[in-house]
Amino acid sequence: MSSAPTPIxxxxxxxxPAFAQGMLVPAGPLLFVGGQNGVDAxxxxxxxxxxxxxxxxxxxxxxxxxxxxxxxxVARLTIHLDPSVDPTEAYAATQSTWGAHRTAVTVLxxxxxxxxxxxxxxxxxAVPGS
Numbered sequence: 789m790s791s792a793p794t795p796i797x798x799x800x801x802x803x804x805p806a807f808a809q810g811m812l813v814p815a816g817p818l819l820f821v822g823g824q825n826g827v828d829a830x831x832x833x834x835x836x837x838x839x840x841x842x843x844x845x846x847x848x849x850x851x852x853x854x855x856x857x858x859x860x861x862v863a864r865l866t867i868h869l870d871p872s873v874d875p876t877e878a879y880a881a882t883q884s885t886w887g888a889h890r891t892a893v894t895v896l897x898x899x900x901x902x903x904x905x906x907x908x909x910x911x912x913x914a915v916p917g918s
Contacts, residue, residue, distance in 0.1 A: 791816065791916035793863040795890055806879070807893040811863040817915040819855045823868065823908040824848045825900060837873050837906045841881035844909045849885070852913055859889040861914045868908040871897040878907055 795808035803809075824847040826840025827833050834843050852858050869878055875895055900908035 791914055792860055793891070793914055804890075805888075806890065808890045809892070811892045813863045813912075813914050818863075819852070819857055819911075819913045819915050821848055821851045821911040821913065823900070823910045824851070825902045825905045825908050827902075833902070833904050837877050838881040840905065841878045841907050841909075842885045844907055845882060845885040848909055848911055852911070855913075855915055856917065857913045857915045859886060859891075861916060862889065862891045862911050863914060864892045864894070864912045866910050867893065867895045868898050868900050868910075869895060870899050870906045873906050 791814055793811040793813045796810035796812055797803050797808055801809050824844045825833065826843040827847070828843060834840050849859065852861070867878065869875055875897075878895075900906070902908070
């Protein structure tokens with residue numbers, strides 16, 4: 789079995805090009821990435837949902853890379869959005885940074901803990917070769 793998670797899309801459920809209904813993760817080390825906000829390296833929060841979403845994903849990708857993993861190893865993303873924002877705007881902002889990496893996704897309308905943050909993203913990923 790590959791070390792990458794495998795999408796599970798039962799035929800009786802709709803298939804999405806953006807997410808999988810489930811992800812089968814092979815046995816081995818898992819990385820749990822804590823909630824990432826749209827802050828830069830100095831801790832400054834970027835302006836706007838699009839910029840914050842892209843930066844939160846860049847931060848997530850940095851944690852994955854530091855652990856020897858990558859977006860293709862992510863089994864689950866949880867996206868916390870401030871209830872005041874449009875989820876389609878956040879989704880559109882993911883395309884350039886995240887790309888076409890299908891995974892299980894849960895989106896919650898709940899204010900992130902960091903004041904001023906519009907989005908927070910956490911993940912569970914496999915760590916290949918560990």
